[in-house]
Amino acid sequence: MSIRLTNISKTFGKTTALYPLDLDIAEGELVGLLGPSGSGKTTLLRIIAGLEQADRGAQAGRIHAGRIHFGARDVTNVHVRDRRIGFVFQHYALFRHMSVFDNVAFGLTALPRRDRPSSGEIRTRVHRLLEMVQLETFANRYPAQLSGGQQQRVSLARALALKPDVLLLDEPFGALDAKVRQELRRWLRHLHDELGFTSVFVTHDQEEALELSDRVVVMSNGRIEQIDEPDTLYRAPANRFVFEFLGDVNRLEGEVRNGILTCGDARLAVDLPNGHQELLMRPHELRLTINPSETTHLPAIVTAIAPVGAEIRVELEADWLPSPWLATLRHADFERLDIRRGQRLYIELRRWHRFDKDPASHAGFALAS
Ligand SMILES: Nc1ncnc2c1ncn2[C@@H]1O[C@H](COP(=O)(O)OP(=O)(O)OP(=O)(O)O)[C@@H](O)[C@H]1O
Numbered sequence: 001m002s003i004r005l006t007n008i009s010k011t012f013g014k015t016t017a018l019y020p021l022d023l024d025i026a027e028g029e030l031v032g033l034l035g036p037s038g039s040g041k042t043t044l045l046r047i048i049a050g051l052e053q054a055d056r057g058a059q060a061g062r063i064h065a066g067r068i069h070f071g072a073r074d075v076t077n078v079h080v081r082d083r084r085i086g087f088v089f090q091h092y093a094l095f096r097h098m099s100v101f102d103n104v105a106f107g108l109t110a111l112p113r114r115d116r117p118s119s120g121e122i123r124t125r126v127h128r129l130l131e132m133v134q135l136e137t138f139a140n141r142y143p144a145q146l147s148g149g150q151q152q153r154v155s156l157a158r159a160l161a162l163k164p165d166v167l168l169l170d171e172p173f174g175a176l177d178a179k180v181r182q183e184l185r186r187w188l189r190h191l192h193d194e195l196g197f198t199s200v201f202v203t204h205d206q207e208e209a210l211e212l213s214d215r216v217v218v219m220s221n222g223r224i225e226q227i228d229e230p231d232t233l234y235r236a237p238a239n240r241f242v243f244e245f246l247g248d249v250n251r252l253e254g255e256v257r258n259g260i261l262t263c264g265d266a267r268l269a270v271d272l273p274n275g276h277q278e279l280l281m282r283p284h285e286l287r288l289t290i291n292p293s294e295t296t297h298l299p300a301i302v303t304a305i306a307p308v309g310a311e312i313r314v315e316l317e318a319d320w321l322p323s324p325w326l327a328t329l330r331h332a333d334f335e336r337l338d339i340r341r342g343q344r345l346y347i348e349l350r351r352w353h354r355f356d357k358d359p360a361s362h363a364g365f366a367l368a369s
Pocket residue numbers: 012015016017035036037038039040041042043044204
């Protein structure tokens with residue numbers, strides 16, 4: 001089921017939670033709403049759900065006539081219970097006094113008699129769902145006898161029991177530890193692909209959004225900053241906010257004169273006009289070398305080293321740097337350079353980014369990689 005939002009806005013008294021926005025979600029897509037606290041993610045999700053009404057009528061001299069379509073159906077005024085939506089919330093919200101089986105069956109057994117499947121069908125469907133979330137042997141347990149991750153899998157099964165067209169998840173893994181989160185992300189992706197529903201989830205975790213989503217909607221202050229596939233977002237951010245929000249950033253500010261940017265005793269050849277410039281780099285866009293090159297002189301001291309999974313994070317300081325830089329290296333490069341704390345190295349830039357006041361970004365290469 002595709003979802004189309006047109007001209008949707010929301011104000012709470014004097015607070016504008018959402019400025020007028022449009023959003024198209026394709027059938028079968030898994031879309032993440034990502035943004036800092038207060039950016040409007042939950043409000044947008046609740047409007048899609050029908051738990052919150054978008055603004056109507058004229059406000060501040062503008063006409064707000066937002067519409068929501070699920071496929072060809074205009075659901076703007078359709079009640080939440082008739083929108084065929086499954087929900088998963090951060091706090092599992094399972095019924096404590098009901099077994100896992102009864103929790104998953106709840107939506108089905110509560111249906112009016114004419115819509116309710118037979119008890120045999122309900123049993124089959126619930127067992128199939130519990131099998132999908134690999135909890136079939138837990139059917140008779142109570143929520144308190146399950147781990148957080150297991151409870152959230154029950155929530156997922158419960159949300160899917162009514163075969164929703166759309167699954168909405170609000171920080172579904174927010175209360176779980178890192179490893180369980182990772183596992184549940186794989187679960188969700190797998191179930192989503194197998195069952196083919198359309199999903200929208202809210203998160204403030206960049207990694208989660210990038211790993212799980214087909215497309216990510218990046219929000220700030222009630223506005224959509226960018227909608228793109230994770231890879232595009234990371235490589236071609238629409239503006240500085242998106243760039244900074246999506247990962248660690250190293251900053252180099254200096255004066256450019258005749259193609260050389262200078263900052264203290266640091267120098268870098270750049271293809272930029274004369275004047276003050278600010279370049280931004282991701283940690284993996286730095287390269288460390290033993291000697292400076294002809295075009296780049298960025299000396300720094302290694303102040304910390306931390307192996308994190310498949311890479312090594314190296315912190316660098318220098319007199320010309322107001323705050324430390326972070327470089328990420330592959331283990332092989334780290335070993336080849338024999339890097340130690342206190343060592344003096346030279347930084348080269350594989351790539352840098354620059355954001356003007358206008359929204360278009362500019363990226364440059366300082367080094368052929
Ligand atoms: N019921 C409400 N009454 C008044 N203001 C509200 C209400 N709900 C949300 N807001 C305001 O609307 C803005 C957006 O809130 P929203 O919960 O959508 O943000 P969010 O991005 O989901 O944040 P978080 O990640 O902290 O949940 C905030 O300024 C919030 O204070």
